[in-house]
Amino acid sequence: MLDRRTAVLGLGILPFAAGSALSAPPPPLRKPPRLKAGDTVALIEPAGFTEDKFDLEQVLATIRAMGLVPKPAPHVMKRYGYLAGTDKDRAADIDAVYADKDVRAVFAVRGGWGSARVLPYLDWDVIRANPKLLVGFSDVTALHLAFAAKTGCPTIHGPGAASSWGALSWDSFRRLAFLGETPTWRSPAPSEDRLAPRSGIRTFRGGKASGRLLGGNLAVLSAMVGTPYMPDFTGAILFLEETGEAEYRLDRMLTQLGLAGILGKVAGVVFGQCTRCTGEEANYSGFTVSEVLDQHFAPLAVPAFQGALIGHIANQFSMPVGIEAEIDADAGTIRILEPVVT
Template sequence: MHSRRDAIHTGLGLAAALALPLGPAFAQSSRSGAAMRKPARLRQGDTVGLVEPAGFTDDTFDLALIRQTVAAMGLVPKVAPHVGSRFGYLAGKDRERAEDLNAMYADKDVRAVFAIRGGWGSARILPYLDWATIRANPKLLIGFSDITALHMAFAARAGFTTIHGPTAASAWTEFSWNAFRPLVFDAQTPLYGPLKGSEDRLVQRGGQVRTFRPGKASGRLLGGNLTVLTALMGTPYLPSFDGAILFIEDTNEAEYRIDRMLTQLALGGVLRRVAGVVFGQCTDCRGNGPSFGGFTLSEVLKQHLEPLGVPAFQGAPIGHVPNQVSIPVGTRAEIDAEAGTIRILEPAVA
């Protein structure tokens, strides 16, 4: 799963906190087919905010390297005040992390916002976000893993596109950069396909597509990390999945826990609403117990996805892997479950 791969087609080849009032009225994007607004595309020299909505990064060398990475993109990093702070395993207290995000969306000089890393904690700040200011200032939010909580909340309450892709602290391989740049700098509509393996073996394991139900389907892309997504069930921060293309990924989860979370999505009515499903990568998703007598990940996925009767496949380059594509959350796309492709149907940015 971590092996080097060829480039694909990208156009270029707190219970207490949650009990708080929800704040002023807002226009929630409740319908999956509702048009999402487009943030401005990034341009060379743009200032981008760096925030830590979840876990902390307090090593000065790591933070310097992150700033260098952003500068190498041709962008100017602006570090939020509480980056480098620590409150247990979080990058500061909940209100502090929320204040950083609010400030970046209020700052007219900031053109986009990068999450430095994931971890855990983004959901804890949702009640403290200034949704009126965020809605009034559509800017790309970029990150993955725990940032799924923000992607889903933005889809439900802000109504503009965000990018499920590498965080600022990610490896940013050539592959990931070549998938990100055309999408957010050039407003292209890429086609993402299965990766070709580069292993020294007659038949490659990497890049294999497992089709659970063939066919094509279109809808707006919604999803992210499976664990974080299911944790939002029953909250006001989950958008409608009616007619959506659900994409999910995870890491370090045993097969039975993947089973449990998919069961939760099914019982909660999410799975029966979608037009198609893409399961990306599940890094190190294998239980520590004896393998005999248990279900494999593919068997678990087949049990849940095949009966849905909609196109569904496993193997997209989405998730906790060095080479990952950037998925524009809320943008319309078409999947081909037999070919294992995701075609973006509209620009993610204006």
């Protein structure tokens, strides 16, 4: 019988060395305060830049509509190649907003590429001493993982400040960040919500599992393997999402996680949405996305399912990174077991 310390490569199943991935035990949990109307929240751009001032004005209006007061960091709307300022500039913005006593939470405006580049320049002592919610997704995954590894401060993998913030996205975030609730996320059926995935939930292996929620964008997470900014995934619930990646590239990245020992450590897996994840080859007859996921997740012998509303979609769940949760792979649910805020 296969155990969880296996990784699927193509048509064969190969063992890997458990514990080979570089990781550190989690630091003590340091929960940030909950948000309330009138709170000041900082806007940062740890990766790509915003070029159009009217786009930034829309972002400011979105934050104000939440009842919050936006405070852009100094290098928002700066540009350095495809980045929002140099690595040290973007890192200085993060340090500054965490040191700012008036700021209660930190929203990434957008993703792109470049969040991982700021990690060596951050003042982790300042961030650790000033717990504040970090909110964002996609490339911001690098910060979520690093915060989990270095600070013990929970973060929220959810819409960026420039995201569409549909009703489901806002309600999901509000319940976690403002109300301090411990909700259960269940993807609505297509008949209930036209924005829900048409394919619904696919269960690769049934059952329930609980553990610390860790994850984010698959490409960013797989690129963090072997760095000191990767948290320990032992007993964790791994959640993943992706966009714009062909099936074979998904296979490559999941193979990396298997060979690095990460998949063999987790207690359960949730794969959210994979938008535009199809190859460009005409008359493609290879593995589907779900078949690739099944090849990597089913042999782990832990609960695993696909289809949660996590990822590059109009409405998405807010996922509290670093907080305990329970998944039911048969029902396709994610139950948050503790508040993310105090």
